[in-house]
Amino acid sequence: MDNKPLNRNEIICEEDKAYGISHKGNRTHNEDYILVKKIKDIYLLAVADGIGGHNAGEVASKMAVETLENFITERYREDLSIEEIKEILEEAYNLAHRKIRENAIGDKEGMGTTLTTAIVKGDRCIVANCGDSRAYLIRDGSIIHRTKDHSYVQVLVDSGFISEKDAMYHPMKNIIISALGLEDFIVDTYLWDIKKGDTLLLSSDGLHDYVKKEDILKVVNSYSDPKKIVEKLLYIALEKTEDNVSIVVYRENP
Template identity: 40%
Template sequence: MLKAAFLSDIGLVRTVNEDSAFVQEQVHGWSLAIVADGMGGHQAGDVASKMAVEWIPQGLLPLDPAASEEELAERLKSAVELANAQIFEFASGRESYHGMGTTVVAVLANPSVAVIAHIGDSRAYRIREGRLEQLTQDHSLVNELLKSGQITREEADHHPRRNVLTRALGTEATIEVDVQSVYWRPGDLLLLCSDGLSGLVEQERILSTVLEESSLEHKVRRLVDEALAAGGDDNVTVVLLENVPQNGEASQQTREAR
């Protein structure tokens, strides 16, 4: 069985929360989680991220409980591409929304495998046996500089252009989606987050918070509080998925971002 909790917060500086999140548990044997971090003026980022978390679930329906891992990866990729087309078309027809876009990290999981799709710098991590493993690679200028050896990890953490993306959902008519499958087992957790968490809170601190003996809801609240304590200069959104070895009733979670 999979359990999930999520929370989105406007932070301490921004006037609009341009992050969006969606979690749906145990639908035809699969759970879906999405984090999107919008960008663009005149609240366009807010619109883009909301469109992403609306269109990706629609693009996945109907889900086949007997679908193979490869089939699900293709379905998730197609759903993200559909969302990209919808956002791009919407923005192209409205001058005030030109150039709007959003990051997205989406996970479709059952108790054995998690299929992850992402664009931008929102991240997915796996927590297993006391270790935090980053599963996604940021589509950002700073990450490109880091991979090419032009800057160090320490320089990357404080680079003045660390928020510049090389890829985003909705800014172009077509988009390349990174898709991967990872295996996980009872006791593992998956963490999805916007850079309002990963950009402000050290990974060691994230890990220690997730490992606390508390409920998933308390853990996501504590992670958001850590980002606020670190300055809270961005919106912050956190999703935790837990792989637990027990049965339970299907449910769907929705929560308004505050």
């Protein structure tokens, strides 16, 4: 893996089918953390967006991703079934949640982080999500799957009070109702099929809260190289966002 932290304000991760960048965006420092790693016959991808004062958010996001990476690397075997992979992914989330809570003392009290993870094994993809970072599966120019945010505005959308379009501009769009390290801790898991030509996109809200779905799709549909997709999306996001921006793309080219 080519994982180059130029400094904590920019992290670059690369594998042969995947590429990711985490950038401080228009903040003074970066509380996001990302992972792109090939482990035997799988790809492990992750985006975390830390929360908490006194820079505790960056501690939480890094702790979550490193715990995830170490646990999956240690426990994964090529003969595991998809269901068994899902189980160890859920175990990794629970372990990371406990570690963050155990370390949330002093000026790190209350720290937490979102965590969205995808494990790609052949033509299957296991996704886990806690918080409002996202994973998308894009096929033939359309989003066919997307994780559901654990956020206040998502509750409003689900209840029919606002539309998904309205959610992007809602003044309380940054309020999350679940995160690793917080008392409310929910993990949703998904199982998606991957076909040739599909694009898997993971992002922190610094991208999807500021760049319209149509603009994201336009970029994904214009390039086949994961690096090009990430760099173009980052360029667009940096002109709009008020937050850190993290983007990871896996591309299964035909």
